Structures are given as C-alpha cells and as structure tokens.
Amino acid sequence: WSAFAPDFVEIEENVEYHERESEFDLKDE
C-alpha cells in the first residue's frame, strides 16, 4: 500500500467518519 498513499490504512469494514468541530474552517483563528 505504501506505494500509493503513504498514510493509507487498510480496513475490513466501513468506518464512519466523525467530523471535527473545525471541519469546514479554512483558517482557525
């Protein structure tokens, strides 16, 4: 896998992504 995306993680089942409070911010403060 490292050939494709260095931080790629192989998983067996779908993982629900939990959004961060700053998910949609371009610049925090």
Next chain:
Amino acid sequence: ECLLSLNDRAQQLKLNDDRLSITGDKGYCSVRSTHSVSHGSWYYEVTISSMPSNSAARIGWAQYLANLQTPIGTDKFGYSWRSKKGTVFHEAQGNHYSDGYTENDVLGFLIVLPEPT
C-alpha cells in the same frame, strides 16, 4: 414568539415538538429561526443553559442562501460566534473576538442592515 424553523434547517436534524431544541448526529450543520429581518438594526440574546464538555456551538446571523449543511460562517452568507475560543467566523475564516463562552453566559447578536432607499 421566535422558534426554531420547521423547514429552514438541515433536513437530517431532528426538531423537538417544542421547536426550541434540535438534535443531530450526522456532523455539523445548521438551523435558522422562524423570524428573519430585512432592514434596520436588530438584536437577539442567547442564554447558554447547558454545554456538555465535548460539545461546541456556532451562533449568529445568516442570509437565506447560507449553506445549512455546514456551520454558519462557513460561506459568505453567514457570520457566527463560536463557543470554543470565542472565535468569529465568516467565509470559513476565523478571527479572534473573545474568550470562549459556556454555560450561563448570555450572548448578544446585533445586525445593522441599511434602511431601504
């Protein structure tokens, strides 16, 4: 009486019958109130009655075209004040405004719109 709007909200949010509280579990999105303003100066107050430790809020003003599938202040149609770090947001840009707010704080939101010509 100013309530949370039945329709002007991200549809996945669940509005309680009293229309004073709303819950969601699918990420950050928004609901607007039943009353809008179009000109002149308007002000409303919010009392933070409870704020669990890992929760966060963004409250403010948003025009009709604001994207309700994101927090207010993510696009150019909205302005919000965040509980965490007291940051104010517009077009997803955060600027320091105050310390963070939490339970028992009373917040004021003023908007000044031009009088119609």
Next chain:
Amino acid sequence: DVEFADHFKFSQLKLRKKRLRYAKSDIHGWGLFACEAIAAEDMVIEYVGETIRQTVADIREKEYEVEGIDSNYMFRIDSETIVDATKCGNLARFINHSCDPNCYAKIIPVESQKKIVIYSKRDIRLGEEITYDYKFPIEEQKIPCRCGSQTCRGSLN
C-alpha cells in the same frame, strides 16, 4: 427478522469474498485481478472506506486535488453518504472502470448501514481483471477511457 436475515445474508456474503490481488493493469495503473475462477452473479468483494457526508466529500475532493491525490476513490451510497477509500479502504479501491465490465456494484442495506457490494455479471476466469461501470458524472474535461472493450465509450466522464 428482516434485520437478522439481512445480517445473516451479509455475513454469508462476507464468507464468499474471493481471493484477489492487485497488479499492473493495461486499463489504468493498478488493477484488481481474480486469483480464482468466479461464477456469474457471485459476490466478489465489498467496496470499503470511510463513510462521509456529501459536504465533507466536496471539501475532500478539493483537498485531494491540491495534494495531487487521485480523487476517484469515492463511491456514492445515497444522496447524503459517500464511501471515501482514498486514505483508508480495501482492495476494491483498485477496481478499474470498463465500458464492458465483468462486474456490477449493488448497494445492500445491512442493519442501519448500507454497503456497496461488487457482484460478478458473468463467469470470470482465473487471472482476469475485475472491472465495473463506474458511471462517472458527465464533465467538460474528458478523461480518456482505456478499457479496450468493443463498446468503449472513449471517455470515462
């Protein structure tokens, strides 16, 4: 009972996951190949990744473009939810598009979730590349299709 049946059905399907491997593909970079013969209408693999909302997918698409990462590893489940296999997923992310595919994707509800399952359309020989019709959204900027099939549409989008 329905839930149990769904779950039972899906756990059966899981058992029938096929032996596959990724390798260089003539269609596009890397592809997914069958390490055993697969009969028609059999389950091949589940397309697995991170389930995200449309709004988050829109932002990630832009971020991936900036990072220069291919953003074709997103698979729509329904109007609100997308499976993103860009940074975490399984071998299914290597499945290439073909205009004359040997597989098709089906969304099946299991308990409160929906899953993307890849089924074979016809018998698949040992060593054959697994493909399905991605149905990319039509765009101005055309990406040439190199599936090499008789009925190739010429472009992916």
